[in-house]
Amino acid sequence: MKRFEWRDKIRTLDAEEDYEEIVRILSTREFPWDIEQALGLALYRTYAVPSIGELLGGTREFTARPQHRYDDTVLILNDILEHGFEPGRGRDALRRMNQMHRSYDISNDDYRYVLSTFVVMPVRWLNDYGYGWRRLSDHEIAASTNYYRKLGRHMGIKDIPETYEEFRELMDSYEAEHFAYTEGGRAVSDATLDLMVDFYPAWQRPLVRPFTKGLLDDSLIRAFRYPEPSAFWRRAGDVALKARAKVVRRMRPREEPKWARSSSNVRSYPDGYHPSRIGTFPKGCPIPHDMLTREVPGTGAHVPAPGQAVAPATSDPSGDATTDAR
Template sequence: MKRFDFRDEIHRLDPEADCVRIMQILNAHEFPWDMGRALGIALYRTYAVPSIGELLGSTDQFTGQTQKRYDDTALILNSMMRYGFEPGQGRDSLRRMNQMHRSYDISNDDYRYVLSTFVVMPVRWLNEYGYGWRRLSDHEISAIVHYYRRLGRYMGIKEIPESYEGFRDLLDAYEKEHFAYTEGGRKVSDSTLDLMVTFYPPRVAGLARKFSMAILDESLIETFRYEPPSKAWRRSADIALKIRAKVVRRMKPREEPFWADQNPNIRSYPDGYDVNRIGTFPAGCPVAHDVDPVAHEELYGKKDGGTAEAAGTTEAAADGRV
């Protein structure tokens, strides 16, 4: 296999109809490490929004059980990408994620913002920051947009942007308006950074912490009230990531896919996991855990004038139980 064979395969596919396959190639073959870093930063950004940071801080999931929450998030998101949204583990992961989200009072605006971070941050990491071994093409960016638009619909999110530019503008405007310091957001940020340091040998823990801080943009540093990293550290981190990109460009393509459950940093389930049993199950959760909280004709098709398989959830959604 040649270095650009996967890129060429992507460009033979349709960015909307084949968005799941394109995302599988981008995340498991072309950029597994980069996509992991970019999506990690995407999730981290959300802690700076008070409504999100305070909610996560209050649940204790991102502070008292940081490793498990990190693992659950990675496994659920990765499972949907790996298996798609057809019946099986991919749809089970979608159902599990929706069940968790519907247990909390989350606004549509916050949902839209979080979705926008998933779209925008990989593009910024690879293209704008220059940390990818190659740039994403417009064709690939379109596939990313279509994938997350589809996921957003399955989550029941309304008024989803239709283009990359729409997602980018939404993210920038939302952060400018909403980023603010909260105790809960700072606690979740501290716990997350503490976890990241454990992914490296103890002898370099201090350097790893400084490196992690150096790749955070000024808006995050200011919002969480951290001591700004020095210009030398920022420059060093930028150079190191760009050198890595040049090295990866000269490596052979990854023929075997790399998925989240192969990542040694995922530590909570050494004997395997059941996607239906991971994540949070809040006490008194109103959601029935054997149905989808959101009914979708796109997923299930029409049956007798309604949706098949998920029809039993429509009444629950209507009366607010989900």
């Protein structure tokens, strides 16, 4: 297989119709490591928005059980990407994500901002920062934008931007207006950095923390009130990642997909998992998590199995009944 064969394959696909397939190729064959890093940085940025950082800090989930929260996020997003939005495992993962979000009072503006980070940060990492072994094309950026627009619609987000440029403007303006220090945001940031350091061998950990902080832009450093990284670590991170990109460019293309669920950093479910059973289940959540359900033939919807109590119906943008928690 030739180095640019996947790129050439993507060129034959339609960014308006085949965007799920394009994003799968980009995320699991062309740039699996890079997109994982970029999406991790995307989520990390959201902690600097006070309403988000304080909410996450208040749940204590991200500070007391950061490995579980990391794994749940990775696995749910992986299942949506791998299995799609239609009824099945991907829809189950989408439903689980929506159930968790609805347990909290989250504004549509915050939802739109978080979605914008997922659209923008992979492009910034690969193209603007120069850390990709090749640049994303406008065709690929459009497909990725369409993918996350669809995800946003299934999440019930309103007023979703239509183009990458609109997402970029939204993200930059929202951060300029809202980034600020909060104790909750700082606590979640510290816990996330500790987790990231723990992913590496013990002998590397003293270097990983300053290396990682060197990759954070000034707005994040100020929002979390971290000491300004030294010029050495700023330069070291940039040089190392650009050098890696040059090495990867000369490697053989990945023929088999690398799914995030196979990452060695995902550690919470060694015996397997089902997306409907992972994540947080806040007290007072109306979803009956141990309910047995059956599928209605031809609809993709699930209803309580015989003998099960019926929970109050709620609206679900994913298109399935929220009583499904198999």
